[in-house]
Amino acid sequence: MVKWFWQRRDTGRKLQLRSRDELGGANRVDFEELAPDIQTFLGQAAYLQLGFFETLSELIQTTPELGEKEALSRAAGAALTKHEALVALIRERGAEPTELMLPFREPLDAFRHATHGVRPEETMLSVHITAGMLDDFYLALSASYGETGDRVARILHADDDRQAIVDLIGETIASDPEWKSLLALWGRRLVGDTLLIARGALRPLTLGAAGQDKVEPVFTELMAAHSRRMDAMGLAA
DSSP: OOOOGGGSOOOOOOOOOOOTTOOSSTTOOSOGGGSOOHHHHHHHHHHHHHHHHHHHHHHHHHOOOHHHHHHHHHHHHHHHHHHHHHHHHHHHTTOOHHHHHGGGHHHHHHHHHHTOOSSHHHHHHHHHHHHHHHHHHHHHHGGGSHHHHHHHHHHHHSOOOOHHHHHHHHHHHHHOHHHHHHHHHHHHHHHHHHHHHHHHTSSSSSOOHHHHHHHHHHHHHHHHHHHHHHHHTTOOO
8 A cells, every 4th residue: 555655654854844933044854856946936836825815815705794704805915915925026036927827727726626615614724724734835845945945935934814714713613513523524635635736846746765755754744734733723633
């Protein structure tokens, strides 16, 4: 049976994701040879943030409660701010943002569709979980790009304003115990699709043993951070 990165035994290695509080070079993940070129990295990162904004905007339109609309609007605004900052960085480097993002439109739109819940509460959880995991992954990946990567890390490190969404999910769970098991199951279903997006950002598409050894600790940390997010909402990861 094939085991995914997060199912393997603990090897005792201490290699970790780049700290969100540490934008210098002292704690960088050593998998630069697996990182995509800088244009691909920036295009993917920018389109992901645009996708999170679009999903949250759709939720705002279909949510009747004014308080919920306001909470979702703050999270949408934070995603849009990150997108615009990445677009500005792309332009500063002399590239056209649309050209860099276009190759990722189809696969990332498919990812958003696959992680879009039947109910608004599921979609709120989707944004919180998938954006959190992928922001963490791109923060780790940013260590491969020198000063430009440091600037991307600062952009992604900005407040995501998703705590209000977490609070809404908590209120939903408190209103009916059945929501807890339903959302816990949905949160677990999100992991596979999200890790595939992260894995697809690396090169080559087929990793040898050495490449897997470099990537494994990063995916292990992504899963640990995912578990913490789920635990914070009272959901089992």
